[in-house]
Amino acid sequence: MAGELGSEFRADRNDGPDRSWGEWNPTEESVRPVRGKHRVAKQRNGLARSSTVLGVGVIAAVGAGGMASAQSKPPVSISLPDSISDNLPDAKSLPGVGSLFSGESEADKSEAAAAAAPLTTAGLTTAEAEQGATDAGEALRARILQQAEQQQDAADAEAKAAQEKAAAEEAAAEAKKQQDAADAKAAAEKKKAEEKAKAKAEALRLAKLAASYAIPTSSYTITSTFGQAGTMWSSGHHTGLDFAAPTGTPIKAIHGGTIKSAGWSGSYGYRTVLELEDGTELWFCHQSSIGVGVGQKVATGDTIGRVGATGNVTGPHLHLEVHTPDGTGIDPMAWLRAKGLNP
Template identity: 45%
Template sequence: MATCATGKNRTSGKHRRPGRFERTTARAAGVAAITATGVIGTLAAPALAAEPAAAPEQTGFIPVVAVGSTVADEIDAQAAAQEQSAYEAEALRKAAEEAARKKAAEEAKEKREAEERAAREAERRLLGSFVAPVAGSNLSTSYGTGGSLWSSGSHTGADFTAATGTSVRAVGAGTVVQAGWGGAYGNQVVIRMNDGTYTQYAHMSSLSVSAGQTVTPGRQIGLSGATGNVTGPHLHFEARSTPEYGSDLDPVGYLRSRGVAL
């Protein structure tokens, strides 16, 4: 049987221990393969694998924790509920303010209307009231007294005691229709009263109103005197159904029927 001159034949089917060169080559190839795949831990020596992992480096950054979708939904729901609650509270506050504003406006309106009603009522009472033509005066000559001093044969009015310069007042509300000289009546004022009757004030020393002027009860219309056909200072007062002479009414009864105590 022929043999190779450079080496011996290996027996077929037999295992033999690899040589030093073969072991070195295989180790190098294994390291290269492990390095390429990134798998290092499997080759670590037992002593090195058992070493504890190094503590994470303290960088100062707050660690980020991943939150599950359920927790995140709950947080969103709470935030939405808080926002809705704040919205409702603001709406309630605005509604309360609007209600308070409306209430204050209604109360102010009611107060204003009540004051206006009270003023109208006071004016109505005032315009409907009557006073004596001379405050604190007494009657000196009664209505209907007969004598030659009067052209009609009797006194057509009532005389009130009053020194010259005493204030003469409108007995009620009305409009002046005459103011000036009246012959035997001297300086006179005739007023159409609001109830349609007329009143006359005669023998005054001066007048303080003019025709067309409106007056209220107690308004001064002049000062008493002794002008015209008189025997001394006093106020001659008449009540009439018309502004003309001869339509006279009982002046005392006229005033008393309107609440004036004489």
């Protein structure tokens, strides 16, 4: 065999210096397929699986510390086909390998260290780390719980504010209700006091008037009132107020005034007319006798005549009429009560 190798070697040397040697390319075109388990398998992109594994293995070996053992040995040139090297990842991007390159800066090393750090600590803040959070999921859970607690606190605060507002409005409404009730009570009491004072003043006024006015006779009975209908009166209704009393009962002046007329007056019998200062006329009719004369001044309570049954009558009585200054006849009962008298 040595002779064969030698002859082959010589044959190769005899090819001459012009023969060009190319870089060995173990591709499918230059490597003859070998039968058996070591045969190279085809890949869709034209790469051999064994070649890819070889390249990655070499880089991993270097990253794992192969450079330490290779420093005492002469460098060995390793070349890979362009189709393989173009598809291999950048060695600097591999975790734990890129930091071994001499041209890498401290910032690149920091970025590589951060990239190599566990993903469970990503997103942790300094405050969370100080609080004992060691996991990103735990930190996220804590943040969600904190946010939910804050939202619940805000909702509770809002509900409390609404309750306080409702309570304040209810208290204000109750206070207003009580104030309105107190005002109404005070107004009612004031009105009652005013009415009481007014009634008292009216009573005093009437008492004062009563002192200056008098009932025209005594021992009497009211038998007919003003406006009463009947055929006994020529007008069809009664025009005065009748005081039935025994004949000869004294008739008194109701108020001070002047005697305007005194004498016979047809159906009225003997009549005396007393004119007051305001022009009101008081007619005293059916007298049995007259005790005053025309133009005479009389005072309240003076006797001006006596009860009789003269004129158109059915029995002894005093027929009293009240006429306003314009001559209109009014109800004597109402007029007497207005003067504080109650016949």
